Amino acid sequence: MSSAITFIGMDLGTFRTSAVSSNGHQEELETVVGWPKDHIAESLLGKKVVFGSEVIDNRMSLDYVRPFGHGVLKFNSHTERGMDENLVEKHRKAARLLVEQVVSLVEPNRQGPIYGVVGMPSRATLVNKEMVIEATRGAFDAVMLVPEPFAVAYSANRLTETLVVDIGAGTIDLCPMFGTFPNDDDQLTIPFGGDQVDEELYNCIVEAWPDARISKKMVREIKEKHGFVGPSEDRVIVSLPVKGKPTEIDITEPLKHACGKLLPPIIECVVELVARFEPEFQDCLLNNILLGGGGSQLKGLPDQLEIALQAYGGGNVRRTHDSVFAGATGALKLAMGMPLEYWSKLDQSKALGKLQPAADQ
Numbered sequence: 001m002s003s004a005i006t007f008i009g010m011d012l013g014t015f016r017t018s019a020v021s022s023n024g025h026q027e028e029l030e031t032v033v034g035w036p037k038d039h040i041a042e043s044l045l046g047k048k049v050v051f052g053s054e055v056i057d058n059r060m061s062l063d064y065v066r067p068f069g070h071g072v073l074k075f076n077s078h079t080e081r082g083m084d085e086n087l088v089e090k091h092r093k094a095a096r097l098l099v100e101q102v103v104s105l106v107e108p109n110r111q112g113p114i115y116g117v118v119g120m121p122s123r124a125t126l127v128n129k130e131m132v133i134e135a136t137r138g139a140f141d142a143v144m145l146v147p148e149p150f151a152v153a154y155s156a157n158r159l160t161e162t163l164v165v166d167i168g169a170g171t172i173d174l175c176p177m178f179g180t181f182p183n184d185d186d187q188l189t190i191p192f193g194g195d196q197v198d199e200e201l202y203n204c205i206v207e208a209w210p211d212a213r214i215s216k217k218m219v220r221e222i223k224e225k226h227g228f229v230g231p232s233e234d235r236v237i238v239s240l241p242v243k244g245k246p247t248e249i250d251i252t253e254p255l256k257h258a259c260g261k262l263l264p265p266i267i268e269c270v271v272e273l274v275a276r277f278e279p280e281f282q283d284c285l286l287n288n289i290l291l292g293g294g295g296s297q298l299k300g301l302p303d304q305l306e307i308a309l310q311a312y313g314g315g316n317v318r319r320t321h322d323s324v325f326a327g328a329t330g331a332l333k334l335a336m337g338m339p340l341e342y343w344s345k346l347d348q349s350k351a352l353g354k355l356q357p358a359a360d361q
Ligand SMILES: Nc1ncnc2c1ncn2[C@@H]1O[C@H](COP(=O)(O)OP(=O)(O)OP(=O)(O)O)[C@@H](O)[C@H]1O
Pocket: 011, 012, 013, 014, 015, 016, 017, 148, 167, 168, 169, 170, 171, 172, 193, 194, 195, 220, 223, 224, 225, 227, 292, 293, 294, 295, 296, 297, 298, 299, 323
C-alpha cells in the first residue's frame, strides 16, 4: 500500500463530525459552521469562517448553520422541509467547508491522493447521497459512502449475527449484520434522535418554569450529564436562572419523560426488522444488539431495551467501546481494506462513489 495515500474514515454527523486518518490523527468537531455577521465580528474573531464549538460560543456575532440539522441534506428532502434554494445552497456550502476543515485537521499528506469512507444514514436517498458526495468532492480524491451502523459494526469486528443500532442526533439507524454488505431493504432509519429529545425537554422545562432562562445548549448538556431511561434512584436538581436569580429546580420528571421518547421507536423498529428474518436468525440478532452513537450513552438504555425485548424472547444489548469515534474508525478500516484498484478507478473517473461492498470489487 503506497504511503503517499492518506485514507480517512469520517462520520459526518448531524451533531458531531469525527474523522480518523491512516496517519494516526483523529479529530472531532461539532457540525456547525458560522460566518461573522459584519466587519467588527470578523476582526474580533480574526477569521472569515468559524467551525464547531467556537461557533456556539460566539453565536451572537455569527450567522451560522448546522448543515445536516433536522436530517436536511443527509436524510430528509429539503423541499419537504420547506427550505428555499438559497438556504439549501447555504447548507451545501457549510457542509463543503466543514468537510474541508475536518480533513485538514487530520493532516493528510497533500502530495498524494486522499481517499475517504463516509458514514450515511441507513436509508438515505440517492439525492441525499449525491449531496454528501458533493460536499466531500473538494476535500477527497475519491469517496465511498457506507451506512453509519455498518461502519460501527466494522470497527467493533461485529460483522456477523449482530444488530447495530446507531443513535445519533438526527436519526436512529438500524442495520443487521450477516457477514456481508447489508441490503438497503434490510436496514431502517428512524427520523428521530437526540435533537428531538432536547426539543421535548426544552419545551417541558419552559412550560413548567416559564420564567426560567435556558438555552438549547444547556438543555443538551443537562441531558448528557443526567439523562436516563427507566427507574431513577436520585432526583435530578439543576440550578437555572429564574427571573434573574439562580434557582434550584427538580427536573427529574421532565428528563425522564423526554429521554423516554427514545425507547418506543427503537423497540418498535428492532422488532419490525428482526421479524423479517427466519426464526434462528431472529434469536441471533436479538441476542447481539450493539448500540452506537452518542445516544447510546444514555443511562439505563441497554437495560430498558433488554427488559422490553423480554416479551419477544429476550435480548442482549451492549454499547460500543467508543461512541464518538467508532463510526469513523470503522470507516477508516473499510477504506484501508479496499483494493487499491477500486480507489484508483474512482479517483480517475471522478465518478460518484457508489454504495458498494468491498467484497464486490
Ligand atoms: N451521555 C449522553 N446521554 C444522552 N445523550 C447523549 C450523551 N452523549 C451524547 N448524547 C447525544 O448524542 C447525540 C449525538 O450523537 P452522535 O454524535 O452519534 O450524533 P450524530 O452522528 O452527529 O448524528 P446523526 O448520526 O443522527 O447524524 C446528541 O443528541 C447528544 O446530545
